[in-house]
C-alpha cells in the first residue's frame with residue numbers, strides 16, 4: 001500500500017462511496033458517526049498522512065504555511081512577521097512559526113518535516129550557509145527573507161543604500177570623524193555589505209574609516225564601542241539597532257556625547273533613544289511582500305521573483 005492513499009483507496013477500504021469519504025475528510029455533516037469512525041479507522045490503520053485532509057478531518061485549516069525565523073527575539077524579524085501574519089490570515093492560510101538559530105542543519109530538518117506534512121509554502125529568513133541545494137525541493141513554494149538565493153524568490157533589504165543615507169546625513173551635518181560598529185563579513189548582508197558601504201563612503205569623501213565588527217546584539221555593541229572612539233570622533237554609525245542600544249548604554253554611562261546613527265528604526269530604539277538618527281530598511285513592507293509573493297506562487301499566479309525594499313531615512 002503506498003504511503004499516500006487516494007480518496008478511491010479510502011472509499012474501497014472503508015466500503016463507502018467517494019463522496020462520503022470526501023464529506024468525512026472535510027468534516028461535513030450528513031455522515032453517521034459509525035461511518036465516520038470506519039473511514040477514520042482506515043486512515044489510521046494505513047498510516048495515511050495527507051496532511052491537508054487530516055487537518056480538515058480534525059476541523060483544522062487545510063492551508064498552512066511555515067515561517068522560519070533565525071531568532072525569536074529579533075526585533076527586525078518580528079517587524080516583518082507582524083505584517084506577514086495578517087496577510088496570510090486574510091487569504092485563509094494558517095502560519096506556523098519555527099526557529100533556525102542560524103543553523104543550516106536545523107533548516108534542513110524543518111524543511112524535511114514540513115514536506116512530510118504537505119505544507120503549502122515557506123518563508124525562510126535567510127543567512128550565510130543557506131544554499132540553493134538545501135532549498136532545491138522548495139523552488140516554487142519558498143520565499144527567502146533578508147537576502148537573495150540564486151533561483152529562489154526573495155525579499156531583501158538595500159543594505160548599501162541604508163548606510164549611504166546615514167553617512168550622507170551625518171556628513172551633511174558636518175561630521176568628519178565617524179566610527180562604525182558592525183558585524184563580521186561572514187554575514188554578507190548586515191556584515192559585509194553595510195561595512196563595505198561605510199568604507200566606500202569614507203573613501204569617496206576622504207574620511208578616515210575606523211571600524212570594529214564584533215557581531216549582532218546589544219552586548220557586542222557595549223563591549224566594543226570603545227575600540228572605534230578617538231578624542232576627535234563626533235559620530236558613530238551602527239549596523240543594527242541592537243548594536244546601537246549597546247553602544248548607547250556605554251556612552252551614557254561614561255557621559256560621552258556623540259551623534260549615534262543606526263539601521264533599523266525598531267520600536268525600542270525609537271522609544272528609548274529618539275535622538276538616534278535611523279534608517280528604516282522596510283521590515284514591515286518586506287513582510288507584506290513576502291506573504292504576497294508566496295501566496296502568488298503557491299496559487300500559480302506568479303513565478304519566483306526577487307524584491308529589494310528601498311531604505312528610508314526617518
Ligand SMILES: O=P(O)(O)OC[C@H]1O[C@H](O[C@H]2O[C@H](CO)[C@@H](O)[C@H](O)[C@H]2O)[C@H](O)[C@@H](O)[C@@H]1O
Pocket residue numbers: 070073074075076077125126127128145146147157183187188189190191216217239240241242243263264281
Ligand atoms: O537588531 P536585530 O533585531 O538584532 O537585527 C539585526 C539585523 O537582523 C537581520 O539580519 C540578520 O538576520 C537576517 C535574517 O533575518 C540574516 O540574513 C542576516 O545575515 C542577519 O544579520 C536584519 O535583516 C537586519 O536588517 C538587522 O539589522
